[in-house]
Amino acid sequence: MATIMNRGLWQQYSRIGHQGSRAFREFSSSATLFSGHNRWSTIRHDKAKNDKAKSKERQAVVKDISSATQMWGPDPKFNPRLTLLLSNAKRAEIPKAVIEAAIARGRGISVTGQALEQVTIEAMLPFSVAVVIECQTDQKARTLQDVRHAIKDAEGVVTPTTYLFEKKGRIIFEKKDGASPDDYLDQAIEAGASDIVTGEDGRLTIFAEPTETKQVGENFSKLTGLNIEELEIIWDPNKETLVEVKDEEQIKSIEDMLSTIREDTSVRDIYLNTSREF
16 A cells, blocks of 8 residues: 555656646746847837937927028028028928928917917926926917926926026037137127137037127127027026936936927927036
């Protein structure tokens, strides 16, 4: 009887061992599935990052189109700057409707011909980041509601923040090899500029009082022969109140917030008091 019992136990043990072996093999195969999941997550993450970059680039091109239209008119035949920007927009695959809206915005109207109104929204985002959002819209109440809702979703608070910035006129000129602010200091002073610097791309940039921006830009252009490429009114953050954002999770969080806010088609500019550019 003992022999029979031992044999039965041995058969049962063999079956368990066989099932355990199969379970082990199944577990090994599940690791492959998990690896695939990680790969898919990486692909999704990269795609989201690329989408954000494209969204930021698209907003910059659209903004430049509006600016060029405002300065030199909507007809590309008489506006070389606009011709170049339209070519860039086509290369960036920006929809025709978006381009037409940008040109209309530069003329101060919507695509339906209604006058646009300037709307400024101030807020404090997480991590003590102040933001000023400039919009152009023909539906002020709706724009205020939508943008404020986006800020709330980002766990921000609508509150005065412009005291942390200085409103300035900024004029950027065509790139000229070897151009130094020191070489054009006298012309900048004569033109009425408050400051002159060289941007990261090597283009000369001068600053002026907001109400005198266009006149100062044209004066400097006549004195130097340099063509204006960009002219706008900006909110420049005060250097003593800049916020440093170094943590990768915080950077990603801010980028996600800005991506959501930029989805509103009335948003023209977003200014932050951060030491790094977003």
